[in-house]
Amino acid sequence: MLSDSFLKRLDALALRMRHPAAGGSGGLRRSRALGSSVEFSDFREYAVGDDIRRVDWNAYARFEKLFLKLFMEEQEQRVHLIVDASASMDFGKWEPARQLAQTLGYLCLCGGDSVTVYTLGGGGERHTRPLRGRHCYPELSAFLESAQPQGRAMIETAVPALRLAGGRGASVLIGDLLDGWEQAVLSLLYRKQETSVLQVWSAAEWDPQLEDAAELVDSETGERFLTAGGYEALRRYRETARAYVEEVTAFCRARGVCHGLIIPEEPFEEQLIRALSAAGLVA
Amino acid sequence: MEWLNPAGAWAFLGFLPVIALYVLKRKARRTPVPSLLLWKKTEERTRQNRPFQRLRSQLLLWLQLAMVALLSLALMRPVTAGGLKGECLFVFDLSASMQAVDGEGLSRLEDAKRQALALLEGMRDGDAVTVLAAGQSFSPLVSRSTDHALAARAIRELKAGNGGADLSGAMSLATAMRREAPGMEIYVFTDSAAQIPPEANLRAVGEGAPNVSLMDMSLQPEANTAFVRLVSRGGNAQVEVECYADGALCDVRAVSLADGESRGVLLTVPEGTRSAMARVSPGGALAVDDTRWAVEQSRRQYTALLVTESNVFLETALRLRPELNLVLASPQDAQAVAGCDLYIYDGVLPETLPETGAVWAVNPPEAVLGLRPGEAVQGDGILRAAAEGEAAEICEHLLLSDVAIRSFRPLSGGTPVLLSGGEALLALSDGNGRRAAALGFDLHDSNLPLKADFPVLVQNLLSWLLPDAAASVEAAGCGAPVSFVLDARCLSAYVETPDGRRINLEGNSFSDTDAPGVYLLVETLAGGQVRETAFALHIPPEESDTLTVPASTEGATVRETSGSQEWTGWVLAVLFAVMLLEWEVSRRGTGV
Incomplete structure (x- = not known):
């Protein structure tokens, strides 16, 4: 749960949408x-x-x-917060991802938008009802608090299968984007969603420290992989990781999708606002 | 740059494990990660999952290879300085004991060869090598040659003899050669505790194997017996002794010997046996001392002329010798008798001495064959025997106590045998193969004839004046040259060796004595008479001791004292520095 002081700071901010709201009931957001x-x-x-x-x-x-x-006509925006709750998020990434979703949810609720939160994990897809109004924040927050990362999310099939209420809207995909994210983003765009992607990685994922040879075990599939470790292997990994992020960024930019990379640091709340601003999601 | 220990280059093989550390992958530790996606993408670029990885140039690798190289160089002990060479001199003991077979079924000489060839193989091309064989005599087989193949061939062809080894002579030669080549290393391969110079390396061969040997054997055909003495070294032994009389087996005895025990065995031989051979089995480590021979000794008959007015003492002492035919003559008839083996003149001398035969002059009036009597002097009452050489043999078993001599004429020239007050009473001369003795006093002016010493002295003197061919080789052994005392009438002579070869004698010396067994000296005398003298040669008794083996010792190398500069310490210092650098690089993880 976000602290009260942080929520007060968020009151001064608003979720920025590039496109007018479409189709929602009365709200505060400008529409066509x-x-x-x-x-x-x-x-x-x-x-x-x-x-x-x-x-x-x-x-x-x-x-x-x-x-x-x-x-x-001022209408509400229908915002869908889709959070990856697979096992791969359980490496120091879940808590930042959850706080991101809470922050965005709070901003949406305060902005008169309708928010639906989805979690995709080993237990299948879970979601809230469309929430409206600041008073629904505790429900949103509780829903996220109750979720735990586990199993495989299979977002490449789970996101297209989501029943997004109200046609056009805005969707924010929060996850590590390590598997199947391209199909998920394309699916959201196809469904006329103003799509944003927040990529959350842990520091260990961005800059791992393996001094010796290691047998790596995939948290979702259990697959094993042998690496030599050491400086040279890590150097090559870092090169690969940065190239991968650049690949994600280029993919999103080419399709008009907002993208932000978040590698949690302490204190995370400060970083969170900066990251959302940098991604163009808040103003 | 020279290398004191080129074998240290084997340490360069240390490169292999170092490179293997970089080629082989290390044991992996299981680590859970969110996803393998990025790792797999990395692997696609580097192909990490193969058992071997491409050897890449890394600072750590080069540092570690440099450490191995420096360690190898340190082990090779680099030196710089002029005049140093890796020259080696191998001295081989070729005595009979080197034939002994120790635990590994390899003779000691073969073991020595193996060690020497290994050393030779470790020498650098161009290093000179000398091979010195020390048998009864010593000689360099290969002298400072850089042809290692030649040296190896010479070493392989070495054979142990049946005699002793003149190691001290060989070491003298080796030391002299090393003075010419200061860098020369001397390696002595021996099983005997010989004194070797401190700078030489002693490579002892053998493990002290037990051995049973036949030490002495004599034949008494008149008693139909042969006596043999057995000695066991290195443990209790149950052996069997076989006796062959003139080639036919005649007796077999089982003998039990304790460790270190020496036991005589009386064997029965048939009547008329001329030679007997005894063989012990099992004989232990050394085979060549398992057989022993004995031959019947037939004493030669001699004729001696005693010219005297009357000397009962002398006559009685001379008649004690059975093979001596004594002819008495008065001084007037001294010149009439010729052709004797020995002429004894008591107080007189003929006008001209006979041309052949030995001469013993008692109280001669004038010089005889180089022995000159002086003016009569009073003795100091104390007789002293000479202690060296032939004189010592003649004085053997003499007590010479309470011997009184009224006066004597000191003898000059020749070898003094008995002395009184520093003057010679009895002297010998041995010129031109003719032996002579002179006694400087009248026996009647002394109590010596009344003493027990007198017959002993006469017999000893007769043995020297009338040497017997067989007696002359009694103490001879294999490998040593034998000097025969041939009959004065001998026209030609040859020796038949145990393997049936006939070797004509040039002079009276015979050196082809390496084979143990029975030799036959055949003399052809004037008038066509043939005289045969058989004698047996065996290995020297000390060679049968296969139990005593010295410990190998390392000699003080000349290289360290020749003013050369050895760089091992510096190399080790650099190695230490590189080791510290490698540790720091490894700690910081900047190995690329």
Whole structure:
């Protein structure tokens, strides 16, 4: 659970969406739909059945034609927080990932958006109901607190299978992106989701320390792998890891997906805000 | 740059384990990781999973190889200085005991050869080698040759003799050769505790194997017996002694011997046996002393002329010798008798001495064959015997106590035998193969004839004046040259060796005596008469001691004292520095 002081700091921030909200019920987020907000949008000629309270009488005096003033509709954004809860997240990554989801959820709830949290792990897919309003934060937080990383997430098939409510929306995928993430991202984009990817790696994953030869065991598959260890092997690993991250970044950039790499440090809350800002998710 | 220990180059094989450490993969520790994805991607680039990895240039690897190289160099003991060479001199003991077979079924000489060939193989090309064979005499078989194949062949062809070994002479030669080549290493391969110079390396061969040997044998045909003495060294022994009379088996005895025991065995031989051979089995480590021979000794008859007015003492003493035919003559007839083996003149001398035969002059009036009497002097009453050489043999068993002499004429020239007050009473001369003795006083002026010493002195003197051919070889052994005392009438002579060869005698010396067994001296005398003298030769008794073997010793190398500079210490210092550097590099993990 995020601390109260941190939540107060988050009150000053808002989740930034690049696209207008679409299709949600009344909310605070600007949408493409025309409605009753104070924000002027356009004029159009009067048609039978239109609300005469919206007729611009000044324009009628000048042009002797009836024009209606159109205003923007403010709608809520449907945000989907998809969190990888597979066993691979249990290497110092789960707690940061959970805090990320809580932070984003809180910002969404405070911004009048609808938030649904999904966890994908060995126990299958779990999700909350669409949550609205700040008062739902405890529920969101409790849901995440109750999840534990285990088993295989199989996000390449689990994400396409998610039943995302309301068509268009925004989805944030939080995980280590070590397996099947490309299909998950493409699936979200296909479903008109404004997609963001937050890649959480542990420091040991980014810069491992193996002084000697080691038999590595995959936490999800149990597969074993022999490595020589030592300086040379680690040097090659680091090269590979950085190349992999660059590959993920390039993939996301090419598809207009926000991407952020988070390698947890202490204190993590400070780093968290910086990382979300750098990824363009908060403003 | 020279190497004191080129065999240290084997340490360069240490490169192999060091490289193997880099080629072989280390034992893995099980470590759980979130995913193998990145590790597999890494492996695709480096192919880590193969049992061997490509040998890459790493600082740690080079440092470790440098450590191995430095260690190898240190073991090889590099030296610099002029004049140093890896020259070696091998001295081989070729005495009979080197034929002894120890535990491994290899004779001591074969073991010595094996050690020497191994040393020779370790020598560098161009290093000179000398092979010195020390038998009864010593000679360099290969002298400072750089042809190692030649030296190896000479070593392989070495054979142990049946005699002793003149190791001290060989060592003198080796030491002299080393003075010419200061860097020369001397290796002595022997089983005897010979004194060798401190700078020489003693390579003792043999393990002190037990042995049973036949030490003495004599034949008494008149008693139909042969006596043989057995000695056991190195443990109790149950042996069987066979006796062959003139080649036919005649007696077999079982004998039990305790460790170190010497026991005589009386064997029965048939009547008329001329030679007997005894053989012991099992004979232990040394085979050549398992057989012993004995031949019938037939004494030669001699004729002696005694010219005297009257000397009962002398006549009586001379008649004690059975093979001596004594002819008495008065001084007037001294010149009439010729052809005798010995002429004894008592107080007189003929006008001209006979041309052949030995001469004993008692109280001669004038010089005889180089022995000159002086003016008569009073003795001091104390007779002293000479202690060396032939004189000592003649004085053997003499007490010479309470012998009184009224006066004597000191003798000059020749070898003094008995002395009184520093002057010679009895002297010998041996010129041109003719033996002579002179006694410087009248026997009637002394109580010597009344003493027990007198007959002993006469017999000893007769043995020297009338040497017997067989008696002259009684003490001879294998390998040593034998000097015969041939009959004065001998025209030609040859020796028949145990293997049937006939070797004509040139002079009276015979040196082809290496084979143990029965030899036959055949003399052809004037008038066609043939005289045969058989004698047996055996290995020297000390060679049968196969139990005493010295310990190997390392000699003080000349290289260390010749002012040369050895760099081993510096190499070790650099090795230590590289070791520290390697440790630091390894600790910091900057090995690439």
